[in-house]
Amino acid sequence: MIEWLTFSSKALKGFPMGDPHERVFPVYLPPGYSRKRAEPYPVVFLLAGWSGRSSSYVNDSSVFQIPLQARLDQAIRGKKMPPVIVVFPDGASKLGGSQYVNSPAIGNYMDYIADELVELIDDRYHTHRSARYRGIAGHSSGGYGALVHGFLRPDRFQFVCSSAGDTYFELSFAPAIIDALNEIKKAGSIQKFISEISNSTQPPSGRKMNGLLMVSMAPIYAPNLKAAPLYGDLPFDLETGEMIEEVWKKYLKWDPVHLIDKTFKKAKALKFIHLDAGLQDEYALQWGHRQLAAKLKKYKIPHQLDEFVGTHSGNHWRFEGRIQLMLTKMFSMK
Numbered sequence: 001m002i003e004w005l006t007f008s009s010k011a012l013k014g015f016p017m018g019d020p021h022e023r024v025f026p027v028y029l030p031p032g033y034s035r036k037r038a039e040p041y042p043v044v045f046l047l048a049g050w051s052g053r054s055s056s057y058v059n060d061s062s063v064f065q066i067p068l069q070a071r072l073d074q075a076i077r078g079k080k081m082p083p084v085i086v087v088f089p090d091g092a093s094k095l096g097g098s099q100y101v102n103s104p105a106i107g108n109y110m111d112y113i114a115d116e117l118v119e120l121i122d123d124r125y126h127t128h129r130s131a132r133y134r135g136i137a138g139h140s141s142g143g144y145g146a147l148v149h150g151f152l153r154p155d156r157f158q159f160v161c162s163s164a165g166d167t168y169f170e171l172s173f174a175p176a177i178i179d180a181l182n183e184i185k186k187a188g189s190i191q192k193f194i195s196e197i198s199n200s201t202q203p204p205s206g207r208k209m210n211g212l213l214m215v216s217m218a219p220i221y222a223p224n225l226k227a228a229p230l231y232g233d234l235p236f237d238l239e240t241g242e243m244i245e246e247v248w249k250k251y252l253k254w255d256p257v258h259l260i261d262k263t264f265k266k267a268k269a270l271k272f273i274h275l276d277a278g279l280q281d282e283y284a285l286q287w288g289h290r291q292l293a294a295k296l297k298k299y300k301i302p303h304q305l306d307e308f309v310g311t312h313s314g315n316h317w318r319f320e321g322r323i324q325l326m327l328t329k330m331f332s333m334k
Contacts, residue, residue: 001031002028002058003027003029004026004027005025005124006022007022007023007024007117008021011109012107012108012109016105016231017093017094017105017106017107018094019093019094019107023089025053025054026054027087028085031073031083035125035126040128040129041083041127042085042128043087043127043134043135044136044326044327045088045134045157046142046319047091047100047139047141047143048088048138048141048142050096050097050213051092051097055090057088072084075324081327086323091113093107095216096216097141099141099145099148099166099220099254100113100144103223104225105220105223105225110149113145113149115156132271134157137323137326138163139164139165139315140165140166144162144167147165147167147292148256150270151259151260151263151266152263154270158270158272159329161276161326162273162275164278164289165275165289167255172284173251175283176210176211177235180214181211182207183208184215185238190230193211197212215234218234219232221250222234222235222247233247236248257292257295260292261295270301271333272302272303272304272326273303273304274303274306274325275289276306276307277307278308279309280310285312289305
């Protein structure tokens with residue numbers, strides 16, 4: 001069963017970018033959900049990738065596609081996984097995404113999820129009210145959001161799944177940098193580029209969308225409240241394409257491959273991290289996952305690295321198995 005919640009967030013209100021602070025999002029309740037059940041329910045937060053909303057996971061958009069909630073129902077009724085509550089937060093921004101972190105330019109999206117929404121779900125539903133029975137997962141930028149929540153907020157989430165999460169920025173962002181340079185030059189300026197997209201009746205696609213992906217990271221990783229309308233600094237020179245090292249370092253600081261080096265003591269509280277990606281991922285995220293797995297091994301943080309034949313997209317059907325693995329780990333540990 002799906003319930004739709006409307007929530008007014010203090011963590012997202014009043015920021016320069018002007019993203020809406022009132023959000024509507026779905027919550028999945030398992031078959032037979034009851035507040036009178038003896039054992040409380042575990043909770044998994046599922047985050048969408050850049051430019052998407054997590055509600056897309058439950059959309060019945062094709063006659064050939066079985067939505068996630070139907071597959072979860074089937075798995076729970078078939079005793080393949082225990083009953084679970086799944087939350088699908090809306091973490092989208094006007095430029096496409098938030099990376100689910102706190103930013104003085106677009107809003108405190110990590111506080112919104114880890115504090116406001118966790119408390120909302122625990123107050124409204126019959127949950128364990130404990131990070132020990134709470135997981136966070138996502139694909140692409142959603143996988144990135146899951147990782148940074150695990151590294152920075154293990155007090156809220158102790159089980160993490162990153163499906164092709166943004167990692168190894170030097171490689172994964174390279175194509176987007178090239179497209180951003182070309183598309184901004186074509187538009188005439190960064191202001192005109194943003195204006196063209198904001199005023200268009202059609203969503204961006206192709207190279208323009210890839211360019212916007214890079215541009216949208218500026219107010220997240222290098223916020224600058226004096227740099228309207230972007231409210232952030234780009235890590236490259238718009239005339240020559242030369243990387244601006246002092247800005248690029250701000251971006252790299254948020255790369256999970258580097259972030260884990262500063263947060264590993266806190267991240268040791270995590271019970272399990274699942275990394276998976278396609279071997280043909282267009283953003284080469286399998287390489288970032290491999291680097292991150294090596295560091296997790298070094299820091300003795302429990303994890304599992306999986307790779308499959310496939311590209312970046314078209315793998316949402318795998319989330320049933322990912323959630324099942326997370327719950328298996330959750331209930332097998334003392």
